[in-house]
Amino acid sequence: NNEAKMVEALRFFVVGSPKDWYESNLKIIGLGKWPEWKQSFLTVFVDKGWSKIRKALGYKYLAGSLVDYALAKERFCLEAESNGTIISRINMIVFGLPLEVQDELDREEIINMEKLFNKLRKLDDSFNHHRKVQSYQMNTTNKNFNNKQLENNKNKLPTAAIVDSQ
Secondary structure (H helix, E strand, O other): OHHHHHHHHHHHHOOOHHHHHHHHHHHHOOOOOHHHHHHHHHHHHOOOOOHHHHHHHHOOOOOOOHHHHHHHHHHHHHHHOOOOOHHHHHHHHHHOOOHHHHOOOOOOOOOOHHHHHHHHHHHHHHHHHHHHHHHHHHHHHHHHHHHHHHHHOOOOOOOOOOOOOO
16 A cells, blocks of 8 residues: 555654654554645644744845845745745845845846846945945044044043943
8 A cells, every 4th residue: 555655654754753743643543544644744743833934034134145145035935935926035035135235136127036146146246345345444444533532532531431340
């Protein structure tokens, strides 16, 4: 019987609590009746919460490759909504990008994933180079500001300070 073989084969793929579930169902349902096994599995183990949705919607680009971000975000979107449209996936991916990258993407031009990835690949180098220059300029400005502030305040007492009393 094919259904019995499917149930027997299933035991090779379960560990931990799914193995306990398997052993219990073996006693309750028996070897046959694959539809009952499938229904039992879905009832017990399918994620019915919002965690995949939160992960897909909340995943935002922070640093690194724009293409790597888009690949990961696409996977999260597919896990959350496998029957969603390509345009909705594109929208969710772009929504998680920084505004300066979003502004470089033409909505009418990007009609499929290939076009999005091609555009992100082109933007990757220039965007990351721009961020490094900005970061360097901020660090240099902060150092200069802090050095000037220290020089100006050398002889002044602070108006407030955190003191460790121990």
